[in-house]
Amino acid sequence: MTGRRLIGRRPLLVEGLTALGLVAAPFVLPPLGFAPDTVNQAVVWGLFGIGFDLLFGYTGLLSFGQSAFYGTGGFVAAYLLTKAIVSSVILGLVIGMIAAAATGYLVGLIALRRTGIYFAMITVAIAETFFFLENSPLSAWTGGENGIPGVPAPSFDLFGLHYRVGTGWSMYGFLAICYFIGIVVALRIVRSPVGAILRAIRENPSRAAAVGHSVHGYKLTAFIIAAAYAGLAGGLLGVLQAFMPPEAFTFDTSGQLVMQTVIGGSGTLFGPLFGALVWLSLRDFLQAALNLGAAWKLALGLIFVLLVCFLRRGLIGAVHDAVGLFAGRWQTGTPETASVPTPAPTSPMATVGPSRRPDETPFSGPVIEARGITKSFGGLVANRDINFSVNQGELRGVIGPNGAGKSTFFKMLTCELPPTSGHIIFHGRDITGMDITGVCHLGLTKSYQINQLFNRLTVGENVVIAALAERRGRFSLDFLRRIERVPGLATQVESTLSLVGLAARRDVPVAELAYGEKRRLEIGLALASSPSLLLLDEPLAGMSPRERAETVSLLKNIRRGRTLVVVDHDMDAIFELAERITVLHEGAVLAEGTPAEIQRNSLVQEAYLGGVAA
Amino acid sequence: MITWPNFVSQCFNGLALGALLALISSGLTIIYGTLGVLNLAHGAMFMLGGYAGYVAFEATGSFAIAVAAGSLFLAVVGVLMERVVIRYFYSRPHEDQILVTFGIGICLVELVRLAFGSLSKTVPPPSWAAGISSLGFMFYPTYRLVVVGIIAVALLGLFLVLYRTRLGLIVRAGIEDSAMVDALGIDVDRVFMIVFGIGAMAAGFAGIVNAPVVSLTPDMGDAILVQTFVVVVIGGVGSFTGAILGGLISGEILSLTSMVDPSYSGVMLFAVMTLVLMLRPQGLLGTRGRT
Numbered sequence: 001m002t003g004r005r006l007i008g009r010r011p012l013l014v015e016g017l018t019a020l021g022l023v024a025a026p027f028v029l030p031p032l033g034f035a036p037d038t039v040n041q042a043v044v045w046g047l048f049g050i051g052f053d054l055l056f057g058y059t060g061l062l063s064f065g066q067s068a069f070y071g072t073g074g075f076v077a078a079y080l081l082t083k084a085i086v087s088s089v090i091l092g093l094v095i096g097m098i099a100a101a102a103t104g105y106l107v108g109l110i111a112l113r114r115t116g117i118y119f120a121m122i123t124v125a126i127a128e129t130f131f132f133l134e135n136s137p138l139s140a141w142t143g144g145e146n147g148i149p150g151v152p153a154p155s156f157d158l159f160g161l162h163y164r165v166g167t168g169w170s171m172y173g174f175l176a177i178c179y180f181i182g183i184v185v186a187l188r189i190v191r192s193p194v195g196a197i198l199r200a201i202r203e204n205p206s207r208a209a210a211v212g213h214s215v216h217g218y219k220l221t222a223f224i225i226a227a228a229y230a231g232l233a234g235g236l237l238g239v240l241q242a243f244m245p246p247e248a249f250t251f252d253t254s255g256q257l258v259m260q261t262v263i264g265g266s267g268t269l270f271g272p273l274f275g276a277l278v279w280l281s282l283r284d285f286l287q288a289a290l291n292l293g294a295a296w297k298l299a300l301g302l303i304f305v306l307l308v309c310f311l312r313r314g315l316i317g318a319v320h321d322a323v324g325l326f327a328g329r330w331q332t333g334t335p336e337t338a339s340v341p342t343p344a345p346t347s348p349m350a351t352v353g354p355s356r357r358p359d360e361t362p363f364s365g366p367v368i369e370a371r372g373i374t375k376s377f378g379g380l381v382a383n384r385d386i387n388f389s390v391n392q393g394e395l396r397g398v399i400g401p402n403g404a405g406k407s408t409f410f411k412m413l414t415c416e417l418p419p420t421s422g423h424i425i426f427h428g429r430d431i432t433g434m435d436i437t438g439v440c441h442l443g444l445t446k447s448y449q450i451n452q453l454f455n456r457l458t459v460g461e462n463v464v465i466a467a468l469a470e471r472r473g474r475f476s477l478d479f480l481r482r483i484e485r486v487p488g489l490a491t492q493v494e495s496t497l498s499l500v501g502l503a504a505r506r507d508v509p510v511a512e513l514a515y516g517e518k519r520r521l522e523i524g525l526a527l528a529s530s531p532s533l534l535l536l537d538e539p540l541a542g543m544s545p546r547e548r549a550e551t552v553s554l555l556k557n558i559r560r561g562r563t564l565v566v567v568d569h570d571m572d573a574i575f576e577l578a579e580r581i582t583v584l585h586e587g588a589v590l591a592e593g594t595p596a597e598i599q600r601n602s603l604v605q606e607a608y609l610g611g612v613a614a
Numbered sequence: 615m616i617t618w619p620n621f622v623s624q625c626f627n628g629l630a631l632g633a634l635l636a637l638i639s640s641g642l643t644i645i646y647g648t649l650g651v652l653n654l655a656h657g658a659m660f661m662l663g664g665y666a667g668y669v670a671f672e673a674t675g676s677f678a679i680a681v682a683a684g685s686l687f688l689a690v691v692g693v694l695m696e697r698v699v700i701r702y703f704y705s706r707p708h709e710d711q712i713l714v715t716f717g718i719g720i721c722l723v724e725l726v727r728l729a730f731g732s733l734s735k736t737v738p739p740p741s742w743a744a745g746i747s748s749l750g751f752m753f754y755p756t757y758r759l760v761v762v763g764i765i766a767v768a769l770l771g772l773f774l775v776l777y778r779t780r781l782g783l784i785v786r787a788g789i790e791d792s793a794m795v796d797a798l799g800i801d802v803d804r805v806f807m808i809v810f811g812i813g814a815m816a817a818g819f820a821g822i823v824n825a826p827v828v829s830l831t832p833d834m835g836d837a838i839l840v841q842t843f844v845v846v847v848i849g850g851v852g853s854f855t856g857a858i859l860g861g862l863i864s865g866e867i868l869s870l871t872s873m874v875d876p877s878y879s880g881v882m883l884f885a886v887m888t889l890v891l892m893l894r895p896q897g898l899l900g901t902r903g904r905t
Contacts, residue, residue: 122847
């Protein structure tokens with residue numbers, strides 16, 4: 001976490017250090033036993049890995065198929081350059097990169113249809129197919145098993161001077177410039193709104209969709225970016241070796257990339273470069289110095305397994321932790337959460353942008369209306385013919401014994417579940433069949449019964465994710481814009497944080513919050529998208545008496561200017577807060593009325609007391 | 615040149631390959647279904663089974679002993695792998711499980727390379743199944759017919775274990791909801807260990823039974839692993855019957871395409887997988903909602 005704040009304060013620090021490191025490498029590395037060719041290979045792997053790290057380390061998509069794009073970019077560039085179709089090496093590399101990105105788009109459309117292990121398996125199969133294609137059907141262009149020899153090195157005409165890139169450190173200069181550009185672009189992406197959303201998708205894809213982001217669109221974006229990086233690196237491999245090897249397309253290439261990234265540290269951008277340096281130097285060292293011959297790969301395999309078991313964050317993660325341990329734990333380390341008195345959310349003036357869409361002409365009818373909705377799972381009818389409507393500015397309580405169908409009902413209102421029959425009308429518009437992301441953009445959001453947070457992000461970042469959707473829409477490709485430049489974002493995040501009483505906890509990772517604070521952040525995520533109708537699913541569940549009192553006063557606060565529907569088991573709270581209460585029982589509406597009416601209702605008493613009292 | 619006997623013989627090849635893929639895939643899919651772990655070392659286990667059988671055959675000269683020793687050895691490897699590494703990964707993300715099994719697979723391959731070198735090894739078929747048989751209208755290598763029979767028996771055995779025993783009942787319940795099985799007071803831990811052993815054994819058994827048809831190399835598991843993934847994607851993850859159906863379909867696709875042009879067989883297999891993903895993303899016999 002320290003690292004990220006450091007970046008925030010001194011925006012060009014990392015870029016500067018990278019440039020310094022790349023310039024220093026030819027002077028520092030040779031005495032350590034690195035041959036220029038080893039360093040050059042590591043730089044190509046490192047560039048290849050930047051894209052993969054954006055895909056895996058940041059977005060959480062583990063692909064074993066990156067060789068497909070590495071090979072595509074490499075062979076397209078090598079073909080164009082050796083056949084003299086394109087004379088400029090740079091242009092050839094760019095075209096190769098574009099070809100790889102386009103291939104990435106098509107492959108992504110297929111592979112991203114599934115997630116998790118399916119995604120990993122599909123990428124493996126796709127990469128293998130590319131190898132088959134290169135090897136035989138396309139061998140007239142790719143040279144089949146022979147690859148493409150004679151890839152030219154770039155040359156430049158600068159101020160009348162002709163400079164042709166040679167081998168060794170001359171080639172290093174060219175590769176280092178490419179790597180530097182690659183890192184600068186990647187850092188921009190990481191610090192952009194898109195970068196923040198990619199991390200959110202890694203942490204909790206379904207919540208990212210629920211707060212209004214097009215998860216599929218952003219995953220596809222990350223996939224294409226990764227493919228573009230791979231394509232450029234593939235082209236550079238051909239230039240570096242003056243030969244485009246068919247091995248670029250093999251499963252081994254994808255596997256080596258994954259291993260190097262994990263060894264170096266994923267989610268760091270620089271991990272792949274360090275991993276490649278470790279990999280290549282260990283290979284040389286074990287083979288030459290220790291005379292281990294073929295056993296070098298076994299040694300690397302064992303190192304890899306041990307790192308995955310015990311140091312999942314790789315070498316960079318380990319160094320980061322070690323530095324943190326020695327240098328500044330006391331600086332950032334706040335005392336344990338329980339002892340921090342959390343200020344109760346008392347600032348009544350802090351309101352998040354009065355509910356959304358003030359431009360819409362005031363709508364006189366109900367905000368939300370369910371018309372005869374029924375949901376059945378096979379033979380089980382969870383909800384039966386429910387009619388329900390809530391007026392503007394109302395706070396409605398929904399209660400019912402366990403198994404009454406409250407959660408199913410809520411899921412249908414937010415379009416998480418489609419009803420079997422019936423319609424849901426929001427602001428006079430039929431939203432039945434829309435997806436949860438679209439509904440969020442209309443101004444209807446929910447907070448979850450079980451916290452759905454972005455656990456490895458800070459409190460502030462969590463709220464940013466939710467607020468971004470409202471500011472930018474469900475999909476926007478501003479991946480070169482700094483996140484601080486999103487208009488209105490800062491104020492919206494500030495006011496949401498102070499409304500839920502977490503302003504002082506802004507930089508704390510969610511994992512370190514107390515339970516009650518997490519519950520308030522859960523509500524904060526829903527609030528940050530400025531909904532006109534907010535559904536709260538058991539906001540008081542599992543709270544201590546003090547936390548409960550705080551949250552009840554929070555609910556009183558946020559109801560100003562909003563319409564709220566609250567489901568909870570806490571009768572006292574519901575009867576204190578709600579203007580009207582709907583009672584669900586066995587999947588149907590049992591009663592509806594003011595708290596006083598509900599208290600007197602004999603049907604309700606019977607439902608709760610099981611009829612014995614009657 | 616496509617002739618009628620050629621076509622029939624390719625269909626048989628497809629059946630033999632399909633049966634093999636079905637057996638390996640069912641091992642993979644049972645492990646995933648029960649433990650929730652995608653085992654990327656599965657291809658290496660297939661390879662290891664072949665080598666274990668090779669060693670046993672060299673020592674005893676008996677093919678039957680080679681098959682028994684190869685499968686048992688892999689069962690032990692599977693149980694060890696589960697006890698020493700995998701069980702600490704149940705609570706970690708899928709990605710970590712994939713990474714660690716991938717690494718173990720590489721270690722297994724490199725260990726075998728170290729011990730046996732990169733040159734290929736061969737195991738001859740048992741003497742009673744050597745040569746070719748007449749099927750009336752064509753001749754066909756006897757052992758390939760035997761392979762289909764042996765694997766059919768193995769699949770039947772696996773089916774009986776899964777659908778007719780207490781262990782199988784627990785495994786199938788675990789595929790549906792392993793947390794619930796745990797809550798019912800069943801020792802899931804022990805079941806997981808046994809399932810991993812059975813899954814590894816299926817791969818190892820396939821490896822040794824297949825050994826007389828191919829030559830053994832340390833890298834032979836890679837190609838099989840990729841094909842196994844396609845089988846599972848086509849059939850549906852976690853579905854035993856899906857693995858068998860997917861295996862048979864994939865075997866025939868590979869064989870019949872190579873009759874026309876061998877270089878397109880892998881591409882065609884992938885094309886069919888893509889088609890399945892488009893039309894039925896959960897796989898032919900998979901259930902929706904499982905990822």
